[in-house]
Amino acid sequence: MESIFHKVDCLHCRLSELCLSNGLNKEEIQQLTSIVKSKRPIKSDEFLYRQNDQCESFYVVRSGSFRSFISNTDGSEQTISFYLSGELMGLDSLQNGRFYCSVVAMETSTVCELPLAKLNEIYLQIPAVQAQMTRIIGREIASDHDKIVLLGNRSATEKMATFLLMLSQRYYSLGYSGTRFNLSMRRYDIANFLGLTIETVSRQLSSLSKQGIITVDQRGIQIDNMDLLKTIVEPCLPKRVSSINK
Amino acid sequence: MESIFHKVDCLHCRLSELCLSNGLNKEEIQQLTSIVKSKRPIKSDEFLYRQNDQCESFYVVRSGSFRSFISNTDGSEQTISFYLSGELMGLDSLQNGRFYCSVVAMETSTVCELPLAKLNEIYLQIPAVQAQMTRIIGREIASDHDKIVLLGNRSATEKMATFLLMLSQRYYSLGYSGTRFNLSMRRYDIANFLGLTIETVSRQLSSLSKQGIITVDQRGIQIDNMDLLKTIVEPCLPKRVSSINK
DNA sequence: CGCTCCCTTGAATGAGTTCAAGGCGCGTGG
DNA sequence: CCACGCGCCTTGAACTCATTCAAGGGAGCG
Numbered sequence: 001m002e003s004i005f006h007k008v009d010c011l012h013c014r015l016s017e018l019c020l021s022n023g024l025n026k027e028e029i030q031q032l033t034s035i036v037k038s039k040r041p042i043k044s045d046e047f048l049y050r051q052n053d054q055c056e057s058f059y060v061v062r063s064g065s066f067r068s069f070i071s072n073t074d075g076s077e078q079t080i081s082f083y084l085s086g087e088l089m090g091l092d093s094l095q096n097g098r099f100y101c102s103v104v105a106m107e108t109s110t111v112c113e114l115p116l117a118k119l120n121e122i123y124l125q126i127p128a129v130q131a132q133m134t135r136i137i138g139r140e141i142a143s144d145h146d147k148i149v150l151l152g153n154r155s156a157t158e159k160m161a162t163f164l165l166m167l168s169q170r171y172y173s174l175g176y177s178g179t180r181f182n183l184s185m186r187r188y189d190i191a192n193f194l195g196l197t198i199e200t201v202s203r204q205l206s207s208l209s210k211q212g213i214i215t216v217d218q219r220g221i222q223i224d225n226m227d228l229l230k231t232i233v234e235p236c237l238p239k240r241v242s243s244i245n246k
Numbered sequence: 247m248e249s250i251f252h253k254v255d256c257l258h259c260r261l262s263e264l265c266l267s268n269g270l271n272k273e274e275i276q277q278l279t280s281i282v283k284s285k286r287p288i289k290s291d292e293f294l295y296r297q298n299d300q301c302e303s304f305y306v307v308r309s310g311s312f313r314s315f316i317s318n319t320d321g322s323e324q325t326i327s328f329y330l331s332g333e334l335m336g337l338d339s340l341q342n343g344r345f346y347c348s349v350v351a352m353e354t355s356t357v358c359e360l361p362l363a364k365l366n367e368i369y370l371q372i373p374a375v376q377a378q379m380t381r382i383i384g385r386e387i388a389s390d391h392d393k394i395v396l397l398g399n400r401s402a403t404e405k406m407a408t409f410l411l412m413l414s415q416r417y418y419s420l421g422y423s424g425t426r427f428n429l430s431m432r433r434y435d436i437a438n439f440l441g442l443t444i445e446t447v448s449r450q451l452s453s454l455s456k457q458g459i460i461t462v463d464q465r466g467i468q469i470d471n472m473d474l475l476k477t478i479v480e481p482c483l484p485k486r487v488s489s490i491n492k
Numbered sequence: 493c494g495c496t497c498c499c500t501t502g503a504a505t506g507a508g509t510t511c512a513a514g515g516c517g518c519g520t521g522g
Numbered sequence: 523c524c525a526c527g528c529g530c531c532t533t534g535a536a537c538t539c540a541t542t543c544a545a546g547g548g549a550g551c552g
Contacts, residue, residue: 052487070395074481078395092391094384098487100391137383138340144390145338145346149316149324151397152441156540187499195398197541202500218499218549235320241298241344402508433531443509448532464517464531 008036008112014175018086019060020114020132028126035118041110048089048103048111055093057113061085064109065184068101069192079193081143082106082185084170091140106184146238151195154236159194160204161232164214168223179226183219254282254358260421264332265306266360266378274372281364287356294335294349294357301339303359307331310355311430314347315438325439327389328352328431330416337386352430392484397441400482405440406450407478410460414469425472429465 010021010033021029037057041064042048048059051071066083080101083089089111092100123130150162172178183190187198194201208214213229215222223229256267256279267275283303287310288294294305297317312329326347329335335357338346369376396408418424429436433444440447454460459475461468469475 051485070391070484072395072399072481073483073485076399076481078398080391080394092384092387094380095388096381096384100388100484134340135342137387138338138342141338141383141386141390142341142346144387144394145316145326147394148326148390148397149318151394152324152438153318153322186497192398198499199501199542200540203540206500235318235322237319238316238346239297239319432529444531445510445533446508449508452532 008033008038010036013062015060015062015086018173020088020129020136022132023128024126024132028128031126032122032129035115035122037113037115039111039113041108042105044105044107046105048105049099051099051102053099055090055097055099055116057115058088058090058119059103059111059113061087061089062110062112065106066103066109067106067185067189068103070101077192079189080147082189082193085174088136088140091137094137106189149238150236156194156196156200156204157207158232158236159196160201160208161229162236163190163194164208164221164223165229165233167221168226179223181221183221254279254284256282259308261306261308261332264419266334266375266382268378269374270372270378274374277372278368278375281361281368283359283361285357285359287354288351290351290353292351294351295345297345297348299345301336301343301345301362303361304334304336304365305349305357305359307333307335308356308358311352312349312355313352313431313435314349316347323438325435326393328413328435328439331420334382334386337383340383352435395484396482402440402442402446402450403453404478404482405442406447406454407475408482409436409440410454410467410469411475411479413467414472425469427467429467 010016010019010029011026013019013021016022016029021032024032048066049055061083063085065085066089067079068081068083068089069077069079071077083103089103090099119129123133150159154162167181167183168178171181185193187201190196191198191201196204205214205216208229209216211228213223213225213232215224256262256265256275257272259265259267262268262275267278270278294312295301307329309331311331312335313325314327314329314335315323315325317323329349335349336345365375369379396405400408413427413429414424417427431439433447436442437444437447442450451460451462454475455462457474459469459471459478461470
């Protein structure tokens with residue numbers, strides 16, 4: 001019955017270190033696996049869930065990518081996050097049990113579903129899951145704060161450069177190239193995420209391209225001069241104990 | 247020894263409904279009280295903690311107000327939140343145990359200190375504390391997302407109006423007047439919070455004042471036409487099931 | 493082939509910033 | 523008690539960066 005689409009197996013999942021199962025032993029991971037539900041793939045522009053929906057489950061991106069956004073009374077929207085593989089969606093429902101954002105797929109994507117009821121049981125059985133969830137929540141809060149800094153403080157150039165560097169680092173830590181990747185989002189999504197217009201995004205990409213920092217071909221991005229890119233971004237970064245550069 | 251400044255007593259604290267003790271019975275509240283430490287009052291511009299400090303405790307505002315902000319490599323800073331009575335500070339350390347923001351007092355203020363070690367013990371003894379903490383975390387995430395919408399999408403007028411309305415509602419729910427209050431923050435703090443300059447903040451306040459919506463006298467704000475203020479803010483609000491207006 | 497969607501580029505416009513000057517309140521010291 | 527200085531805030535004028543408006547290119551698809 002369950003899982004006609006994919007066999008869920010956290011133990012052999014290449015994302016296990018990023019995901020909830022991080023820090024668990026074999027046995028515990030198998031226990032976790034047992035509560036994870038599989039869903040049919042979600043097509044581009046299809047909703048995973050909608051703002052104000054009752055939250056019954058959290059979701060982890062297994063493949064593909066998603067965009068979360070808040071719709072306002074006047075019909076405008078604000079993109080809050082892009083989600084790549086291994087990232088957990090739905091935390092903003094913790095307040096009152098309803099999703100605070102809508103989430104749509106940006107390409108055909110798959111997710112692992114974590115039913116809340118079962119998740120709460122697991123917390124009691126495996127404290128390490130709770131601990132990992134806490135870290136994930138902390139990561140979410142910290143990244144929201146980074147986003148606030150980006151939106152509040154920065155020029156279009158800095159926003160664009162930060163966006164590219166952020167993506168580069170996320171792809172890299174997923175095991176992909178950090179210097180060559182395809183954007184799964186449209187210009188509109190980027191603009192909306194960064195608090196800019198699509199024209200400005202387009203111009204910024206052209207400008208970075210003219211400076212020889214990147215090569216742009218449609219959705220394809222190649223970073224040709226990572227050092228220069230980091231030079232643009234650096235002033236924007238929070239002072240931290242451990243440097244972000246690697 | 248402990249608590250030479252204030253007797254901590256969650257049971258008779260007027261903030262108990264907003265705070266961690268919400269939803270607990272008498273006995274449980276007394277148990278919670280036992281782990282809460284008191285600290286000497288913190289003076290204006292004094293740090294409660296600094297970005298990158300190891301987090302040993304969370305803090306709840308008992309009286310006064312605080313500002314949290316992130317310092318960047320280039321020396322700039324971005325205000326993340328203002329904290330009023332009953333609000334919990336320190337959640338952004340959940341990721342890795344270090345504070346992601348600095349927090350300073352905006353006036354002489356007092357806090358209740360919640361040592362993490364003891365808090366984690368209480369979770370096991372009183373599940374309702376854990377549940378309430380989860381709601382508080384959810385509230386934090388949701389309010390961060392609101393802030394992202396505000397910074398990403400909105401004109402200076404809308405930002406200013408939203409800021410005032412937000413404060414009004416928070417003061418009201420603390421039992422103070424929602425139409426007449428003193429700002430504890432300087433213009434600089436407001437500007438930095440909203441991603442504007444102090445001149446723009448000043449002009450926006452003047453403009454709202456000229457329209458008869460508010461009266462401004464230094465830090466003192468009086469809202470003279472709440473309906474008009476809400477009219478400015480409304481388009482910016484997320485579509486929600488339950489309206490924010492009351 | 494022709495349509496649509498997405499993206500780029502140019503030119504004009506404008507919201508907010510920057511620069512500059514001045515006012516007000518308050519504490520300190522003469 | 524007043525003078526002075528300092529921090530904080532307001533206001534005006536010039537400027538600038540991003541937006542808006544407008545046009546057109548190119549990929550993908552029926």
